[in-house]
Amino acid sequence: xxxxxxxxxxxxxxxxxxxxxxxxxxxxxxxxxxxxxxxxxxxxxxxxxxxxxxxxxxxxxxxxxxxxxxxxxxxxxxxxxxxxxxxxxxxxxxxxxxxxxxxxxxxxxxxxxxxxxxxxxxxxxxxxxxxxxxxxxxxxxxxxxxxxxxxxxxxxxxxxxxxxxxxxxxxxxxxxxxxxxxxxxxxxxxxxxxxxxxxxxxxxxxxxxxxxxxxxxxxxxxxxxxxxxxxxxxxxxxxxxxxxxxxxxxxxxxxxxxxxxxxxxxxxxxxxxxxx
Amino acid sequence: xxxxxxxxxxxxxxxxxxxxxxxxxxxxxxxxxxxxxxxxxxxxxxxxxxxxxxxxxxxxxxxxxxxxxxxxxxxxxxxxxxxxxxxxxxxxxxxxxxxxxxxxxxxxxxxxxxxxxxxxxxxxxxxxxxxxxxxxxxxxxxxxxxxxxxxxxxxxxxxxxxxxxxxxxxxxxxxxxxxxxxxxxxxxxxxxxxxxxxxxxxxxxxxxxxxxxxxxxxxxxxxxxxxxxxxxxxxxxxxxxxxxxxxxxxxxxxxxxxxxxxxxxxxxxxxxxxxxxxxxxxxxxxxxxxxxxxxxxxxxxxxxxxxxxxxxxxxxxxxxxxxxxxxxxxxx
Numbered sequence: 143x144x145x146x147x148x149x150x151x152x153x154x155x156x157x158x159x160x161x162x163x164x165x166x167x168x169x170x171x172x173x174x175x176x177x178x179x180x181x182x183x184x185x186x187x188x189x190x191x192x193x194x195x196x197x198x199x200x201x202x203x204x205x206x207x208x209x210x211x212x213x214x215x216x217x218x219x220x221x222x223x224x225x226x227x228x229x230x231x232x233x234x235x236x237x238x239x240x241x242x243x244x245x246x247x248x249x250x251x252x253x254x255x256x257x258x259x260x261x262x263x264x265x266x267x268x269x270x271x272x273x274x275x276x277x278x279x280x281x282x283x284x285x286x287x288x289x290x291x292x293x294x295x296x297x298x299x300x301x302x303x304x305x306x307x308x309x310x311x312x313x314x315x316x317x318x319x320x321x322x323x324x325x326x327x328x329x330x331x332x333x334x335x336x337x338x339x340x341x342x343x344x345x346x347x348x349x350x351x352x353x354x355x356x357x358x359x360x361x362x363x364x365x366x367x368x369x370x371x372x373x374x375x376x377x378x379x380x381x382x383x384x385x386x387x388x389x390x391x392x393x394x395x396x397x398x399x400x401x402x403x404x405x406x407x408x409x410x411x412x413x414x415x416x417x418x
Numbered sequence: 419x420x421x422x423x424x425x426x427x428x429x430x431x432x433x434x435x436x437x438x439x440x441x442x443x444x445x446x447x448x449x450x451x452x453x454x455x456x457x458x459x460x461x462x463x464x465x466x467x468x469x470x471x472x473x474x475x476x477x478x479x480x481x482x483x484x485x486x487x488x489x490x491x492x493x494x495x496x497x498x499x500x501x502x503x504x505x506x507x508x509x510x511x512x513x514x515x516x517x518x519x520x521x522x523x524x525x526x527x528x529x530x531x532x533x534x535x536x537x538x539x540x541x542x543x544x545x546x547x548x549x550x551x552x553x554x555x556x557x558x559x560x561x562x563x564x565x566x567x568x569x570x571x572x573x574x575x576x577x578x579x580x581x582x583x584x585x586x587x588x589x590x591x592x593x594x595x596x597x598x599x600x601x602x603x604x605x606x607x608x609x610x611x612x613x614x615x616x617x618x619x620x621x622x623x624x625x626x627x628x629x630x631x632x633x634x635x636x637x638x639x640x641x642x643x644x645x646x647x648x649x650x651x652x653x654x655x656x657x658x659x660x661x662x663x664x665x666x667x668x669x670x671x672x673x674x675x676x677x678x679x680x681x682x683x684x685x686x687x688x689x690x691x692x693x694x695x696x697x698x699x700x701x702x703x704x705x706x707x708x709x710x711x712x713x714x715x716x717x718x719x720x721x722x723x724x725x726x727x728x729x730x731x732x733x734x735x736x737x738x739x740x741x742x743x744x745x746x747x748x749x750x
Contacts, residue, residue: 309503311499311500312503312505314503315497315499315503315504315505315564316505317469317489317491318468318470318495318497319517319564320492320517320520320568321491321516321520322491329505333507334505
């Protein structure tokens with residue numbers, strides 16, 4: 143009897159999980175499907191989910207009208223660049239806080255996190271003015287800097303959590319075994335932290351890739367990434383849902399594919415440290 | 419070689435003084451055990467010798483050289499940690515080879531030393547496994563293997579057996595003692611278990627609140643404790659202490675009698691009491707006796723004694739082995 147209830151419960155929660163999953167995925171599915179419709183079918187009421195005349199004309203038009211590859215390259219440079227720069231700063235920071243904490247480490251960590259509690263628009267004007275004065279507006283360098291600053295708290299926290307899981311005694315053992323600091327880092331710390339560093343990198347690339355507030359406000363044409371590419375299909379000439387959807391699909395496809403292949407690593411990274 | 423001297427070594431963490439200033443001499447080839455209750459500073463002391471913690475004052479001399487400000491990598495010591503601290507991403511072979519690789523040894527020397535160590539420690543069949551695929555005892559042996567291949571000045575053991583089950587602990591205890599006999603290298607061993615201390619040590623250092631209470635051979639500490647703390651800490655089961663009128667009779671503040679030095683009789687004796695719990699271990703029986711005006715008194719008697727809960731019994735201390743203490747706890 144008890145087993146039956148457990149089975150039923152399991153079924154219920156599985157169904158619930160699938161429903162929630164589909165609910166979350168639905169807008170993406172809708173966007174992808176709409177990108178294969180004609181403009182009139184895209185706004186038809188009632189809408190048809192699968193039964194419409196499939197077409198690739200939106201993609202052709204989008205490719206003709208905009209230089210997708212330029213936006214794509216900007217996205218790659220900004221997301222990968224900001225991730226690498228962020229890691230360069232965050233790895234030593236997280237290392238020192240995890241392995242050589244001081245009395246103030248906890249406060250510093252909270253202070254770092256608190257910067258994420260501020261609505262970005264609150265600092266838009268000062269950052270805009272600084273960027274204007276230093277000639278960073280609409281430059282890849284400028285966006286790499288701002289993206290690094292925005293995601294640095296997350297990188298530091300994730301790496302800190304990872305490093306905290308590495309027992310200090312193992313590092314001490316390496317020291318006792320005659321390893322210098324450099325060798326200790328190369329032979330012991332890094333191999334043990336690689337999964338953590340990799341999942342932090344992945345998550346950060348995704349976050350930077352999808353970030354829209356700063357990319358839309360600080361770029362115009364030269365450094366505009368894929369988020370700006372999507373936005374360019376949304377306003378002046380009215381709403382062209384099908385083309386907008388095609389642009390969106392093209393913008394999210396690379397990151398979606400990357401996420402799909404690295405999902406195991408990502409889930410492990412995000413839940414790491416939750417249970418011992 | 420292997421001679422370690424601590425001169426007025428002290429350690430403080432911020433305002434908290436863990437070791438107030440300590441002198442200690444460890445001779446070459448000696449098996450020295452630091453023993454004491456939790457928080458007495460024994461592990462800290464070991465870490466100071468290892469160089470994993472900086473000392474706040476004093477000097478550490480290893481094999482005739484001042485090592486006070488030398489990093490752990492250069493002190494020529496090997497350490498076995500409580501958690502084994504094996505490198506989880508390396509095979510047993512690579513774990514054992516690591517210190518040799520760090521020392522820049524040739525592959526030929528590394529292979530030979532791994533073969534020797536794994537033969538001594540029964541690890542030959544496990545060399546290609548990762549630490550995660552080994553049992554607790556095997557992991558501990560790998561940790562020891564990693565320590566011995568370096569041929570260090572001294573081995574440091576930080577409670578190496580506390581993660582093992584009771585039966586394995588006894589085995590490993592013997593293996594480590596055996597290893598010491600073979601290698602004749604100085605060993606410093608930290609434990610809170612006084613049985614480990616008694617069975618393994620050439621010299622025991624009893625620590626309490628960062629101070630050395632007494633240094634001596636196991637039997638010296640057992641027979642001639644310098645104070646009440648050592649008397650109570652060394653010996654299992656622990657010594658019984660009597661205060662008040664019973665002690666005054668012997669012209670002291672407290673007397674101490676070990677459970678094995680009390681004679682038990684149902685007919686006559688010096689002190690009277692009532693039998694509480696009797697723990698039958700087979701070879702011995704530990705009888706807890708309630709004596710009016712005292713704590714429960716423990717008596718160790720042969721295993722086949724027939725006493726039961728509530729029986730009236732008499733105890734007589736063996737005058738030769740009785741210990742007398744003054745008001746400050748010092749032995750008289």
